Amino acid sequence: MKILITGSEGQLGRSLNKLKPLDISLINCPKSKLDLTNKLEIKNTIYSYRPDWIINCGAYTKVLDAENNHKLAYSLNQTAPKLISEILSETGGKLIHLSTDYVFDGKSNKPYKVNDIKKPINIYGASKAAGEREVENIFKDTCQATILRTSGIIGPFGKNFSETMLQLFADREKVNVICDQISSPTSSLRLSFVIWEIIKKFSKRNISHTMPKIMHYSDDGICSWYDVACKINELAFENQLIKKKVKISPISSNQFHENVKRPKFSKLDSSETHKILNLKPIHWEESIKSYLKNKK
Template sequence: MKILLTGKNGQVGWELNRLLPKLGTVFALGKDQMDLSKPETLGPVIQGIRPDLIINAAAYTAVDKAESEPEQAMTINGVSPGVIAEEAKKVGAEVIHYSTDYVFDGKATSPYKEEDPTCPLNVYGKSKLAGERAVIQAGIPYLILRTGWVYSLRGSNFLLTMLKLAKIRNTIKVVDDQTGGPTWARSIAAATTCILEQRLKEGATKSPILPHSGIFHMSCGGETHWFGFAKKIIELSGLLEGIELVPIPTIEYPTPAVRPGYSLLSNRKLKQVFHHEMPPWQDALRECMDSLPR
């Protein structure tokens, strides 16, 4: 199987690039080779490689910055995924595309299911929802994998921010009224690879997605709020005794982008269809932090 991976230097892309080679030949491209801010340049790249599967792990992920750069966010997250899907159709490829829990408005009281109504509150969520719809509209076999609160030891994310603050502050204020599921980038990559590996074992060498096209939620198990996430990070870092963590409501920490108060995703469909269970968020975080330089 020939796989084209976009966003190889991102959190999820970096992890995928280390797991996918066991499934076939991987063409892992970064922004310098496949720039989603320039949709008109994507076709020739895809036509040149002619992959069996395209995994789009590239995205505009700066949630707050997107409020002041809506066109850029929409181009990368909303327009380019559709272009990728249309070009995939021309070469007979399937597409895996990642999306977000921020397509929901946070008014639910139980974990969101794939078929629940979407209503994004911010530019980032709107752009990602547009990307979902563009991929679906192309009419090709696809998997749209929604996740949320992604972290790793690379890039810019909540885990690295907390570790940095713990070294320079004695008191850290963290929002405690937004609920979700922290998800390690490696857990996402491992689950994606597991799905594909399972399908290949079933003999689906050229069409690993058929007959399971659709949207699936893929986040680590359990739930917490940002304060609970921060507390676990500081606890596992061994710095808990020297840091005072202060829970605050969202209203005391205003940001350019409005975030849903509840964005927990249900993984039930993922488990039912692909028989894959995501790890509890605490276990994934512990494993991630175990690899930190000491």
């Protein structure tokens, strides 16, 4: 089976490579090989490889910068998935399109389900929601694609919250972390495992049910970034990744003075995904524990 990964040098792309099942032939497409703003490159690449699946990890992911880079954000997050979907609908390949909890406005008081109303409050979220609409429209009559929403990816590869915290803990005595944005982080490795399970399940013929059009996966539990920082501080010290624990103070989003709105509550309800794939939920604290243990 041939699987093409876009944005393959991002944190999810690299995690997918680390957990690649043996029977899969991977076509890694980093930005240098497949620029998702280049329509011709997208067309030529997909037509020449004719992959069985595409995992669309490539995206404009800089939430703050997106506010001043609408055009590029929409080009990567809306136009590229549209084109990928159009071509796959001709070649017959399947698609896992990665999306985000930021398509929601964060005003709910319970975890978001797949069909809850999307109401993004920033450009990144709006561009990802627009990309979802394109994928849904093109595949509305087939089960060739799933939109897989996730939240707060952290792990061993690339720039992410945990790596930033470890750096700050090494450099500073005191760190302020936002306590009023509630969701849960997601291990890039666990998310990759889930993606390979989706592919395994929905590549089989004669399966009892069809691939859902939208799926959610985030690690189990509900927390703020402050909670995550405190756990990383504790575990990093236990694992001797830092010499001493630092003082962490909770601050509100307003005190952080960031020029972008972020959802206050964006926990994804992943129960259907667990049921469909027959997986046990893994708590975010467990994910961070195993990630930091392996980092030693």
